[in-house]
Amino acid sequence: MASIAIIGPGALGGTIAAWLAQNPGHDITLCVRTPFQSLRVQTPVGELTAIPAIATSANAVQAVDWVIVATKTYDVPSLEPWLQALVGAQTRVAVLQNGVEHVARFASLLPEAVIVPAIADIPASRLAPGEMVQQRLGWIVVPEGQNGADFVALFTHCPVDVSAVRDWTTRAWRKLCLNCAGAVSTLLMRSTGPVWSAEIEAMVRGLVTECVHVGRAEGAYLDDAIVEAVVEGARKAPEGAGNSMYADRLAGRSMELDARNGVIVRLGQKHAIPTPTNALVVALLSGAGSPWIS
Ligand SMILES: NC(=O)c1ccc[n+]([C@@H]2O[C@H](COP(=O)([O-])OP(=O)(O)OC[C@H]3O[C@@H](n4cnc5c(N)ncnc54)[C@H](OP(=O)(O)O)[C@@H]3O)[C@@H](O)[C@H]2O)c1
Known part of the structure; x- marks a missing residue:
């Protein structure tokens, strides 16, 4: 009991x-x-x-x-x-x-x-x-x-x-590789698939690539293939497929931005690994708030 x-x-x-x-x-x-x-x-x-x-x-x-x-x-x-x-x-x-x-x-x-x-x-x-x-x-x-x-x-x-x-750290960073990409649909307030473009693809790939580099520095074993797997998932995401950060922004709540993207920037700085794409989405979403509140 x-x-x-x-x-x-x-x-x-x-x-x-x-x-x-x-x-x-x-x-x-x-x-x-x-x-x-x-x-x-x-x-x-x-x-x-x-x-x-x-x-x-x-x-x-x-x-x-x-x-x-x-x-x-x-x-x-x-x-x-x-x-x-x-x-x-x-x-x-x-x-x-x-x-x-x-x-x-x-x-x-x-x-x-x-x-x-x-x-x-x-x-x-x-x-x-x-x-x-x-x-x-x-x-x-x-x-x-x-x-x-x-x-x-x-x-x-x-x-x-x-x-x-045995290797919880790798499992956690693998999930973060997926979660960090959710910032793009949270910014767009749309699923990525229906509005896919070369620029969106570059942004998703940049977020995940930076996550892989920082995760490896933190001790996670991350295969290069995870980047293209996340890009492919984002390319195919159907309209209406959101994520919890997107849902939080839609509802005007706080967002787990620091836990999902800010952490990549902070730990990147610790290891001297550049993370410009995550830094950009953190800056944009930090200032964005709810799309419905002016
Ligand atoms: N939902 C999923 O599918 C899922 C999947 C995997 C991982 N996660 C992760 O799991 C975590 C929880 O997500 P969620 O989707 O379950 O969130 P959620 O539905 O918003 O639930 C969070 C709960 O915490 C309560 N809460 C907040 N502050 C509290 C406090 N001081 N005392 C007592 N209760 C408090 C909220 O109360 P109110 O009822 O007042 O809002 C709400 O019931 C997040 O880190 C998320 O990323 C979620």
Whole structure:
């Protein structure tokens, strides 16, 4: 039996929470900003429902075995009260977010030894608070070791592919190679495929090539072929195929721009690797805000 608190049960966190709640041995608490009563998730293998404990304040929770953080990266500074209440001597904290800086992002909030970085490829969206659609079963990877093995064990009852891998850094940078290219459709507010041109192709290729160079300097094993694979995917992206940064901009929310492109510029500077294309999209999107707000 494990006590598990999920901070930020939105599209991804709510989906994971519903899967974890299917194990009657788990004691699940959802730490929410916007309250709701229950979880209902449409998955590729049917509907999941659950009525876990729901906490709206850090005063209402206590130390648990596991915390899973599934907020957007830009919301991390607001999590300090939750973490202070939930993290005890035995607690591990899985950070289930995009990007490659899972440990660094929490360095001022948690001891490094308790952080379990997790990368997910589980496309999910939120219809309303507590109501999600999971488009594909997908996967989660964490680093090998005791913490990773214990995290994987939380999911043995569920068909999502959760595994511990030797080279987590490479997996995270491979995902970043895809995510960094999403800045182009976020700038255009259209899918890249229908408006494909030599200039857009050069921009996508530039973003991903820079990501590969910086990722290799950070210790990731990235094949040159990943660049053309991402370019090809962007060339074929049908109208309406967005990404979460595009959706955030459309909704006038903050964007995970720093975690997806800013990080390439910052770590590029550390290794003296030029990253002009990522720097350009960071500058443009930092100043852009919502397309609907003048
Ligand atoms: N969605 C996907 O398909 C997917 C796939 C792979 C990776 N990811 C990554 O997973 C992470 C989460 O993405 P998402 O799409 O699930 O985001 P999301 O739907 O926006 O969910 C984030 C949740 O965090 C909550 N939150 C924010 N600050 C909070 C706080 N201080 N206390 C409690 N809850 C708080 C939000 O509350 P409100 O309800 O008030 O907004 C929301 O429910 C991101 O890093 C994303 O890049 C997402």
